[in-house]
Amino acid sequence: MEFKPEEFEKKWQEKWESLHLYRADDNSTAPRCFVVDMFPYPSGSSMHVGHPRGYVATDVYSRFKRMSGFNVLHPMGWDAFGLPAEETAILNKEYPTVTVNRNIDKFKLQLTMLGLGYDWSREINTTDPKYYIQTQRIFLEFFKRGLAQNKTVAVNWCPELGTVLANEDIVDGKSERGGYPVYQQPMRQWILAITQYADRLVDDLELLPHWPEKIKTAQRNWIGRSEGHEFEFVTTAGINVPVFTTRLETLPGATFLVLAPDSEITKKIIPSAANLAEIKNYIEISGQKTDLDKQLSNEKTGVIIEGVTATNSFSNTQIPIVIADYVLSSYGTGAIMAVPAHDERDAEMAQVLKLPVVTVVEADKMINAGSLSGETILEARQKVSKMINATSQKRFKIRDWVFSRQRFWGEPFPIVWVEGQDNYELIAKSPVGKWLPKEPVSYSNEAVEYFAVPVLPEFLSAMRLPQVESYQATGTLEGPLAGISEWVNTFINTETGEVSNESRGENWIPALRETNTMPQWAGSSWYWLRYMDPTNETAPFSKESSKYWGPVNVYAGADHAVAHLIYARFWHKMMQDAGMVDFPEPFERLEFLGYILAADGTKISKRKGNSRSPEDIVKEVGADAFRLYETFIGPFEKPIPWSDNGLIGCRRFLEKIWRLAETVIEAKAEVSDPAAASSINKTIQKVGQDIETFKFNTAVSSMMICLNEIQKSVVSIADFKSYLALLAPFAPHMAEEIWSMSKAEGSIHLSSWPKVDAKMINDNEVTVAIQINGKHRSNIMASRDADEATIRGLVLNDDAVKKYLAGSELKKFIYVPGKIVSLII
């Protein structure tokens, strides 16, 4: 019979789904295994050959764990909020839900076509109101803890996209999407205080031994914790300048101070300057620089404040104060002591402004530093600290997270604004009170003060995105929701906290709904928890479900080394503090996936049309061969250019198995050849180990080696079934088809992973290599546990060895048991 995968693949896919083969059991006593893929954004352009790489790998892993006796939860979902869907929807004049659902259907079809065994009963979609009402619910926990704040900050405003972008959305000073210019604009924004968790986010990386070191390092760098000292310089302007430094011992070499142009301290000091006009001019110019400008030109600019100096309290000298934009107002105190001898940037500045350079450290010892000369750096640091009464300080690079977007297609904040403190205090007496932070969140607009009031979980349905005709950008800094009056104008009941667009008499006061929406990161910051309890309507998930399923055992995906994986950890830790989960980290093990690149080594992109569709490949070689190739192509974590070349090899491999199956089933042998049995048992061991460690390429290779070894031998049906079981995670359709052809019971995917029969592995006779003066010259066969004398006899009797030894003296004989003999002559 010919091998025609197209004739049985669909049949099995439908059968598996109807049998609920991949449903996880919430009440099993078996050990659990929770495997999560980074869920995709269902774009309009459907999947290319790169997407399935990770999904196939986790599918193989999940099938292997299921066969090994685990209660496996392997679900899938959609990260469907965000700009592209909104833009497509505007273009097609349809509600974004229509766009999103169409794309999801397409993606789901593609995943199913590949035989990926997900538990679809737990499918989630971040844009489903039943899901995002829970995202809003979690936001309330941030709000309650004072972690959701409202600040007017300079944000990255992108006029073309009509929105504010996070730093992560900007690449080389331009928007990641579209490559448009980005400008700094002050705006009222929601901020999540991730900096309050910075220490824990660094420290708890220690709890993650099964994360790749490179991801942990990237996170440490991103959070950027540095430990140093803070202290003040006295100035002749009568104002003290606080500075932060990690090199306190270099204070003797501090020859000037530098202030960030936009810092508060600069504003206070410059009225005393003799060259105020020059300074104001500099501040204005540097304020107009975009991030891109700053990256393009690394040349230092700055201006000295004339008529004001600061005291270096160590050397007791007066030093100049400089305003320069290489110092950032957003880090440290917005002011530094400049030590040009020991800091490259300060050195450049000193050169531009011709300021003095004093070397105070040489070969790790202090010099030119008065009483400190000769001391080590650490001793000097401690002494200076005492001398000037500096305080130890920790500082972080990571900033609080700008968490709002001026878009329509995102989760609305569960917040309404009421006018005036009286109204706020009135509402605080209602059940809303226990959801309020210690410090009220408020802002002023045209002399009116507005207070943020959370919408209680039971009334969150009032905060669903409205179904409206137009949801285009307003063209102002505000988002589309600001232009929809039935969204903006509402009422809140001061007794109950209920929100409604109709005032129903007493206790109802006017309120304004928040018009910003959350960024796409919101829904993806907790979704793995929703899989555990996907239909819960009263909470994001139950405590019991998270106790049973959490944490995720294996989380697999590409990219997002910092942003998503830090946000997810941050949300998780907040939820731990809120008592929603009781484990500190969401992902026990992280497997980082390498991208499939286009054949030319560049990124696959729709625009360039440099990729192939999975449909085409499935048509050509079948889903199983495609799956095999996706895993065989190279190490999981390594980026690899796509090439069709190896596909045919995987297809041939399956055809050979198909032919062997026919022979085996017909022959009905009771016992295999010993060599074949040995080979299969060795392979069982190897494949299991390799899948567990995500080395899928060598697992496939070892199955190929085994097939080459057994295809000419007598193989019993039982042994062949063992082999088939190894193949099942990789080629589920064909394995199932042959399984049923051999009249086996049930599905192969619910059968047990074969046990290694150590007795069948014949590894007593081994090849021992012989090296003479470091060169490989010959091999002998020997018993694995032969003693040295026996080996010595065999070696000296070997023809090749005799030839080399003729006329020479054997100086040394080294035997590494079972492996090698090294002779020195």
Place this chain on the structure above:
RNA sequence: GCCGCGGUGGCGGAAUUGGUAGACGCGCUGGACUUAAAAUCCAGUUGUGGCGACACAGUGCGGGUUCGAUUCCCGCCCGCGGCACCA
């Protein structure tokens, strides 16, 4: 600039508590089958020299340690990824 990862045949790659480099797959060469082709099967395939047995060289480059180095150490070169004036 800083941090991380990597460099092995024509190609994807395998092998690292130091022990036969190039498994497996693709491609290529020759052969069998066929009227012919496809498919399949068999043999070969790191380079150089040799009809051949075989010899020498060989894991980015230069050194070192070792009986033995793709693996460890020192100094470079190149590529990829991330961060980027963070005091």
